[in-house]
Each structure stands twice: as C-alpha cells, then as structure tokens.
Amino acid sequence: MAKIQSKKNGTKKEVIIEKASKLFREKGFGAASMRDLAEHVGVEAASLYNHIQSKSEILQTICFRVANKFMTNLETVESSPQSTLKKMDDIIRLHIRMMLDQYEFVYIADHEWRHLPEPYLSNFLSQRRSYRKRLGNIIEDGITRGEMKDIDPYVAVLTILSAISGIDSWQRSRKSTSAEDLESNMVKYLIEGLKK
Amino acid sequence: MAKIQSKKNGTKKEVIIEKASKLFREKGFGAASMRDLAEHVGVEAASLYNHIQSKSEILQTICFRVANKFMTNLETVESSPQSTLKKMDDIIRLHIRMMLDQYEFVYIADHEWRHLPEPYLSNFLSQRRSYRKRLGNIIEDGITRGEMKDIDPYVAVLTILSAISGIDSWQRSRKSTSAEDLESNMVKYLIEGLKK
DNA sequence: AAAACGTGCTAACGGTTGTTAGTTTCCTAT
DNA sequence: ATAGGAAACTAACAACCGTTAGCACGTTTT
Numbered sequence A, B: 001m002a003k004i005q006s007k008k009n010g011t012k013k014e015v016i017i018e019k020a021s022k023l024f025r026e027k028g029f030g031a032a033s034m035r036d037l038a039e040h041v042g043v044e045a046a047s048l049y050n051h052i053q054s055k056s057e058i059l060q061t062i063c064f065r066v067a068n069k070f071m072t073n074l075e076t077v078e079s080s081p082q083s084t085l086k087k088m089d090d091i092i093r094l095h096i097r098m099m100l101d102q103y104e105f106v107y108i109a110d111h112e113w114r115h116l117p118e119p120y121l122s123n124f125l126s127q128r129r130s131y132r133k134r135l136g137n138i139i140e141d142g143i144t145r146g147e148m149k150d151i152d153p154y155v156a157v158l159t160i161l162s163a164i165s166g167i168d169s170w171q172r173s174r175k176s177t178s179a180e181d182l183e184s185n186m187v188k189y190l191i192e193g194l195k196k
Numbered sequence C: 001a002a003a004a005c006g007t008g009c010t011a012a013c014g015g016t017t018g019t020t021a022g023t024t025t026c027c028t029a030t
Numbered sequence D: 001a002t003a004g005g006a007a008a009c010t011a012a013c014a015a016c017c018g019t020t021a022g023c024a025c026g027t028t029t030t
Helices: A012-027 A035-043 A046-052 A057-076 A086-102 A103-111 A118-144 A153-165 A166-173 A181-194 B014-025 B033-040 B044-048 B055-078 B086-100 B103-111 B118-144 B154-166 B168-172 B179-192
Strands: none
Touching: A012 A035, A012 A057, A012 A103, A012 B103, A035 A046, A035 A103, A035 B055, A035 B154, A046 A118, A046 A166, A046 B055, A046 B103, A057 A086, A057 A103, A057 A118, A086 A103, A086 A118, A086 A166, A086 A181, A103 A153, A153 A181, A153 B014, A153 B154, A153 B168, A153 B179, A166 B154, A181 B154, B014 B033, B014 B055, B033 B044, B055 B086, B055 B103, B086 B118, B086 B154, B086 B168, B086 B179, B118 B154
C-alpha cells in the first residue's frame, strides 16, 4: 500500500495541485515551469511524475473540478422553488464566495482553460456554453414572469459573470473594502440592475 | 533613407505589433514564440529584430498605447460639464467600443500585462490604479450629488470594468446578439444599476 | 526474511526559447 | 554606375522546456 495517504487524503498530489494553482495564476500556465513547481513542492522536477501524469493533467484537474462545482450548484438552484431573482442571487453569491476562497482555482478555470489539450478543451467549452445558456434561461424566465426588467439575457449573463471574475483584481489589493462589503455591494449592483 | 515608411507610416513595425497582438491573445504572451510571430509576418525570426528590440517591447507598446488612450479620454470626460451619470455613460461606451474594434489590443492590456518587465510593470499598475481611483471619484461625486444610489464606488468601478472586459467571450462567438444590441443592453444594465 | 511497492534521486533526451553575429540582397540617392 | 543603408537571410548560442529511464532507499505486505 501507499505511505502518505494513510488516513486523511491530503495526498502529495493534492499539494502539487495546490502549489501549481498558485504558480499558474502568477505566471500563467505557459510560463510556469515544472522545475519551478517542483521547487515550491520541495522536490526535484522528475519526482513530480510519480504523482501526476503530465503538466496539463494538473490543468485539467483544476478546470473540471471548478466546472463541476458550479454545475452541481446550478442544478440544485434550478430545481428549487424560489423566485428567479432569488435564484440569481444565490448563484451570484456562490460565484463571489468561490472567487473569495477558492481564488486560485477559479481564476485558472476562468483564464487558463485555453491551454487545455484537445479533447478536454472542447469538453470544457461545451460545459461552459451550457452553463451560461441555463443561466440565461433563468433570466429569460424572470423577464417573462415580470420579475426582471427587459434585458438581453445573454448580455446580462455575460455582465454578471465577468463582473464577478473581476474580483481577482480586488484580491491582489485588499484595500479599504472588506470581503463582506464587496459581496453585498456587488450583489446589490448586479441584482438591482436586473429588478424591474 | 528607409524603404517602407516612405509616405504613410504603416511601417513594418506596426505590422509586427498587429500580428503579435493576435498571437498574444490566442496563445498568451508566454506561449507565443518569436518564430511563430515571424511566420505570420512572413519573415524569418531573426529579421524581426531589425524592427523591434525585444519580445517584451511589443508587449510594452501594446499595453501603454491602450493605457494612454483611456487616460486621455478620461481627462476629457473629467473636465466636461456633464452630469456624473452622463460621464459614466460616456466612459462605459468608450470602453465597450474599444473592446469591439480594438479587441486584441485591449485584451492584451487587460490580461497579459503581468508579463511586462519590471520598471514597466510598476508603471503600468500605478497608471491603472490611478485610473480606477479617478473613476471611483466620479461615482463618489454622483452619490454626493444624489444622482446615483449609495454603493461602494470601488466595487462599482470593479464591476463596470470587469463586465466590459467580459465582452471578449462574446467576440469569440458572435451569435445572436449584434454589436449595437450588446452595447445598448450592457450600458442599460450598468447605468441602471447606478441610478438612484 | 523476502518480495513488492511508493517515492525520491541523477542524468539525460530531443526540442524550443529569445536573441546575436555575420553576411547577403536589394532599393534609393548621389 | 556606385556608394550607402535598410532589411532580409543563415547559423548558432546558451538556456530552458516537459518528460523518460534507471537506480536507490525505505516502508509495507506477505
């Protein structure tokens, strides 16, 4: 049997992925090297390959882990008996929270997916397209029910998701605004913009 | 004298920068190679160095060209005698238009500035900080005057700028929505969210 | 005790990177 | 025609890339 993942599954692979996510965000996937990563893990570059299969496997793991998280949450929200505004509120808040405490992962899924190798790239993009379509459907539903103002659902989705992903430049400079204020103000802005 | 920039200054350097901007956006600065770029320009890699000094000089040119454009515009808007809402409307529309027809340049200034070498990186970030601060001041002014709803100005700026930069994922998939509809809907969303 | 395995190491591979040196080509101005 | 200069070329550099092979060490399982 193994040596390290005896009890808790805080395996070395997980350490590698975590360190890699920091590195990929700082330097970009293309510019981050395996030797760089190895140094942060405290090991020689070649040793990494006892735990992972390739550099891009790390990227895949990160991207799809994030994608699945959002997908699962969307399904929960979709099948809940709330108003469309509350649904969007829930979704926006999850996105913001993910951005706040899974920052590195979300950032990479947002910006470095381009470097996924091919069957995965198409898969990822199709998942993303589907996710956005379904968000758009909620908004469309909200407009039909008269709960939201008449706006292009696609543009609204784009605006919301992009606005949230911009939190990354807040992350770097934790100035005046606290995390709670950030969340409440951003939700306020984005939801008020939807309300009829 | 030269050979190519006789009349119009559509120099080869400009061609290089333009091709590079396409390439940097597609692959990222780190993953785009000079040999790749050379092929798109129709020349050997070494020949590029008759026109430019280094790979990162191209990045610098792109980033600061965009930054200057926005800075200049901001100064014009700041000193104009309009309502704060109209000012923000103007600024948002310029950002959207820039995103629509200078897409590659703006994208790179938005996402690839990390790879700027060091005196330039700090310079760029400080310019950006200042730009955002001044946008925040306009919103703060709008709140004081009772033209805008009470929202954290910093969060509002973040939301607006990020929302616009998300147009890049619309660029890739010119589906149903036209450019005009995109602009009007996004302005509607973002300005309505500010109005009192 | 012995076999099997997980995990680290060093060395090396074939390829690519940005960039420089030195030379040739070709247009322009005298 | 000829000199000059801009811009192209080939060749090469040192460094770095992701990854593999082969081996050593220690723990775990039989």
